[in-house]
Amino acid sequence: MSAQHGNLVSEGKCVQWQQLLKSGNRIFIGSHAAVPHALIADLSAHSKHLHDIEVVQVYALGDNKWANPEYTQQFKVNALFIGGQQVRKAVAEGRADYTPCFMSDIPSLFQDGILPLDAALIMVSPADKYGYHSLGVSVDIVSAALRSAKKVIAQVNPKMPVTFGQAFIHKGQIDAFFEAEAELPEIEATELDAVTERIGQYVSLLIDDGATLQIGFGNICDAVLRYLGNHQDLGVHSEMITDGIMQLMQAGVINNRKKTYHQHKAVTSFCVGSKALYDFVDGNPHIGFYPSEYVNSPANIARNDNMISINSAIEVDLTGQVVSDSIGHQFYSGIGGHVDFSRGASMSKGGKPVIALPSTAKDGTISRIVPHLTEGVGVATSRAHVYYVVTEFGVASLRGKSIRERALELIRVAHPKFRQQLLDEVRQHYYVPNYQTLKSVEVPELGRVGFKKLNIDGQYYDLRPLNPSDERRLQEFFYSHTKETLQMRYNTVPTQMSREKSCTLVSVDQASDLALCIVRQKGSAAEIQAVGRYYYVPTNNSCEVAFVTRELHQGKGMASLLLDQMIAIAKARGLAFMVAYVRSENQKMLTVFERAGFQRVPSDDVGEVHLKLALTGTH
Known part of the structure; x- marks a missing residue:
């Protein structure tokens, strides 16, 4: 020049x-x-x-x-x-x-x-x-x-x-x-609605202590940051930083000490927000501003272990394709760093590319989870780059999933009023079998996020409802059992868990029956460790309870945790009593029920113990 x-x-x-x-x-x-x-x-x-x-x-x-x-x-x-x-x-x-x-x-x-x-x-x-x-x-x-x-x-x-x-x-x-002296343009924080708050809460659950964050722009990303106040040792490698990042740095939540690239320093290429943010970055040696070709390089992004990329989208189809720059034929924004960071996070050790969006648009009249992309839109992020899609109805895990499994995961987090329509349409294009039915998958009694974190012997697990996308996981769980476990649970030794049978077992109407599981989640990999069910009996307003636990974890209290949760849900739903039928030689399972307050009742079957727990009038 x-x-x-x-x-x-x-x-x-x-x-x-x-x-x-x-x-x-x-x-x-x-x-x-x-x-x-x-x-x-x-x-x-x-x-x-x-x-x-x-x-x-x-x-x-x-x-x-x-x-x-x-x-x-x-x-x-x-x-x-x-x-x-x-x-x-x-x-x-x-x-x-x-x-x-x-x-x-x-x-x-x-x-x-x-x-x-x-x-x-x-x-x-x-x-x-x-x-x-x-x-x-x-x-x-x-x-x-x-x-x-x-x-x-x-x-x-x-x-x-x-x-x-x-x-x-x-x-x-x-x-x-x-x-020419001039104030920098500011962007004021806006009030977050309930949908945005819930999406932020779900995304925050995907972020482990010590992770490094890339955060996009907008209300959803602001909501995520608001739910990270109890995290520890987070880092930042993001094309932009906002007031939310500043507040977490001031609180010590973001300290960058666990970063594996540019340790002890927040890395960015620009910032937008309030005057307080501009004052914060002024002369701040703990923040490095670098060119886009450096910050947004997927290879550099991937040098951060546990890199979490969080971006929004306009729509996502049931195969996982993401649209972020256009609404139909109308161009709306751009690709920006969306793909750079999705790719970099997917290459990172322990990384997670996350797409977060509301389930609907135009005041709830259209679904943003769609069976096929709208005419005129362009794919910003490919099917292979997306690990998680988050809406206010939960987290869909897509990595390593077949088209059929992806469709079921995404339908699960779509708005309930569009789920049947999505299932009907997807059957015309992708292989979702006819026996796959759509039933209520939410268990509101589990709390706002629909699952609970457990710490068992120093390992973290999720207690959550079984859902249709668990079909293959339940098959794997079945085939992990020994003959003895099968005999105790089914009173026989079944030799096959067909796809159709597994599908039936995970397609539970959680509004009446209940099927919970304890899952060991490691990134996108999930393994079922225990399953607890009850089947509602409308004739006497009761339910029948049964469990099975992976042999490796028997005796660790998983069945008791599931039973306690099911008792609480049955009480909340106003059921009169619970019953269980346990083989007389299954002393471990009898102990679980009796510790929970179940009483033995007379039975004509000497090989089986009948148990009952009254729920009405109990606290």
Whole structure:
């Protein structure tokens, strides 16, 4: 660039645009909260002689006036990420272009001359005593743009925070200076509705202590951060940081000490939020701002063990394809870092790419879990990149799942009023057998998130309802049993658990009957350790209870935990009593029931003990 030769064309309050630009040039404008609005306003006011200037930008906070119809002859926007109503409207009306690309790939578009830049309009802090200006709150693709542009024109803003990392540019690299003080645009936190809160709570359950986070933008991601207050030793490697990240750093929840890449430092490329956030990053040595090609590199992301990538989506189809940049034929946002971090997290040791979205849109009139993608949309994240999809109805685990299993998992977290429709439609395209039925899968008595965490002998397990996607897991559980266990549980030794039989056993109407399991979850891998059921008997408002536990865990109290939970649920549902039938030689199971208060009742079968627990009037 010419600035390397110390060619200072302009300085002060007046930029000599005729010396810097000509019609038909391509310019880049700084991104996110670092858009040089005063500089762009000066360009608009003093360059009426210029025409057809292509403005390359990503999300630009604030008023994007240059995208308005009255500037059509002067500027044409080429959005690499669509942000704000003005740019979105211009793209929809054909007055602006949208170029889909990964955030990690944008720098090479500049550097390789695919989108050569004649000028970069950026905003910086005043120079330090060594002559270096900070790029402040947005290093991201600004860093590559200023390295690639023929001219660099900077708005010097005393309000711009000084950030560290790779955030500096020497004054000798800048061709023209425009001094203008301005507050940075802020984004205020909004109130979270119940749906968003619940999604945030579910996602937080996927995050283990010591994990490293990438968090996207929006209410759902804010909700996730609000539910991490009791976590420990979290780290950050994220293209953006927000007020929620700041608050967790101030609380000591995020301390970056368990990170395996850039230990003890939060790594980002830009920040957006409140003035408090901008003050927090100002001169903060614990946060490193680096270029997008570095932060968003999937290889670098993967160098963080236990990397958790959390992003939202517009819709997800029943095979796991994710749409994030368009609504039908209308382009809405962009790909951004969504795919970079999903890929990086999937490559990370213990990593988890997570997609979180509400189950419905347009006031609940349409499902965002869809049997097939809407016409006109594009796939941002492929089926293979998604490990978890989270809605307010739970967590769908997709990694290693067949199309049939994925469909069942995703239908389970869709809104209940759309589940049967989704199942009917998916049968027309994917192999979901006819005997697969749809029944109530929620057990509200288990609490808001629908399951409970257990610590048994220092190992963590989930106590949750069985659901249709557990079909294969239940088969594996059955075939793990010894003949003795089968004899005790079934009073015979069955030799086969067919897919159809397993499907029947996991397709439980949890609103009347009950089927709970204890699962050892390790990432996307889940193994059933114990199953407890009761079958509702409407004639006398009672239920019959039965258990089976994996041999490895017999005697560890799993059956007692399941029984206690089922007793509590039966009481909450107003059942009169519970009964059980146990082989007389099965002393361990008899002990479990009797410790829970079951009493033996007379029986004509000498080989079997009948037990009963009265529920009404008990507490």
